[in-house]
């Protein structure tokens with residue numbers, strides 16, 4: 361293949377990564393923004409979404425699309441419920457203390473991983489794609505499903521943006537993010553908002569995972585990469601800034617795709633981590649974050 | 653009527669309020685005066701359920717407030733204008749007011765009435781709250797609290813740092829609210845402003861109300877001002 365088409369392919373693969381990453385990272389960013397909780401278990405929620413997608417798809421007979429669609433609805437709901445429970449049972453009791461919640465979510469990460477290992481086993485399992493359309497470009501063929509992942513991620517991100525800026529629930533979340541004490545003085549049940557935000561953040565990770573599994577595999581240890589990359593993206597984008605998160609996901613996802621294809625995935629991670637270090641040194645508030 | 657009876661409370665182990673009692677009647681302005689750090693803000697926060705109350709009772713029209721979680725206190729009709737305003741800074745004026753309206757499920761009619769009191773806010777509905785001038789921010793803080801149509805309005809030093817014309821505007825609003833039967837609790841440090849608005853003045857000392865004096869019993873040179881406020 362000539363360089364041009366090869367680059368185009370790399371860019372498209374990168375866009376798929378960016379799409380999944382943006383969804384995952386927006387979940388992490390939302391939780392940090394509103395609750396000031398650094399959720400180390402975010403990758404575990406991602407993994408849980410994937411593993412549950414496999415399970416749900418197994419139980420649904422008929423065409424693959426049906427099983428996958430059911431997984432897209434059910435897996436995020438289960439993950440959201442687990443997250444809401446973790447918030448109420450653990451984080452709330454810690455009073456959302458920033459340091460204590462880091463330790464607690466590390467614990468949650470191990471609990472979820474070990475639970476996945478016990479229930480689903482150590483094997484990587486595939487989930488069938490809902491459809492197998494192949495787009496034939498002049499130079500190479502591209503999976504129609506991958507294109508669908510990009511479009512679905514854009515649609516979901518727009519929905520999140522609409523929810524945060526145009527609905528009352530979103531307004532309540534933003535007010536709580538600014539000042540939870542004053543939010544309470546205006547009737548906002550901050551505990552409920554936090555449970556909702558934590559659930560929403562986890563659900564976004566789970567949705568990203570369900571989108572990803574047909575082109576990857578589900579495995580109980582698969583949460584590491586999304587967690588690391590999400591942190592990278594959230595730091596580069598500016599903690600708590602959703603717009604910055606999406607832009608950073610594009611940068612990291614696309615460069616990861618391109619570098620992985622031309623050189624190696626390891627080099628891509630090294631460069632991304634170096635980029636974070638540079639941002640932390642030269643622009644600690646991130647590309648779009650407010651100066652502290 | 654807002655009734656605070658024998659309340660003790662504070663932060664962690666430290667008691668700030670000690671056996672404090674006072675009342676605020678509908679259609680009256682009750683001013684709270686006292687030195688910096690005496691616990692005026694703490695008292696208002698205790699009413700809002702934001703400060704731990706270890707003893708005593710806080711009731712609005714016989715409904716106990718002190719046992720409610722903080723977010724349910726405003727639902728009973730308590731509007732709060734905190735010291736330093738504490739607006740939702742990155743949100744717009746309209747969104748700040750929307751939060752106030754949502755508290756007790758009030759709608760457009762309430763908003764129209766509130767905006768009539770603060771025409772300057774009307775022109776700035778889409779502006780970010782943190783970019784308003786100090787006076788406009790204070791107006792927004794009051795407007796936000798009025799959006800829940802409070803029976804009791806707690807104002808914590810609303811005139812702090814404002815120029816005379818703004819103070820006059822706020823005073824006009826307070827007088828109007830009073831006429832409509834709202835019970836107003838006003839923490840205020842300026843003697844002149846107190847004499848202009850108060851029906852009664854509660855002087856705080858050592859964490860409780862040491863003395864309550866009706867407006868008629870006070871002049872600019874009354875000894876209480878010197879004794880409790882040091883002015």
Ligand SMILES: Nc1ncnc2c1ncn2[C@@H]1O[C@H](COP(=O)(O)OP(=O)(O)OP(=O)(O)O)[C@@H](O)[C@H]1O
Pocket residue numbers: 663668686687688689690691692693694695735
């Ligand atoms: N969050 C807090 N934690 C611990 N102590 C506090 C807290 N807030 C206030 N205090 C203490 O409680 C006491 C009363 O403070 P408060 O703010 O109620 O005083 P104030 O009368 O409103 O003063 P000012 O006139 O300066 O506004 C002070 O000694 C203060 O240091």
Ligand SMILES: [Mg+2]
Pocket residue numbers: 692693694735808
């Ligand atoms: Mg004060």
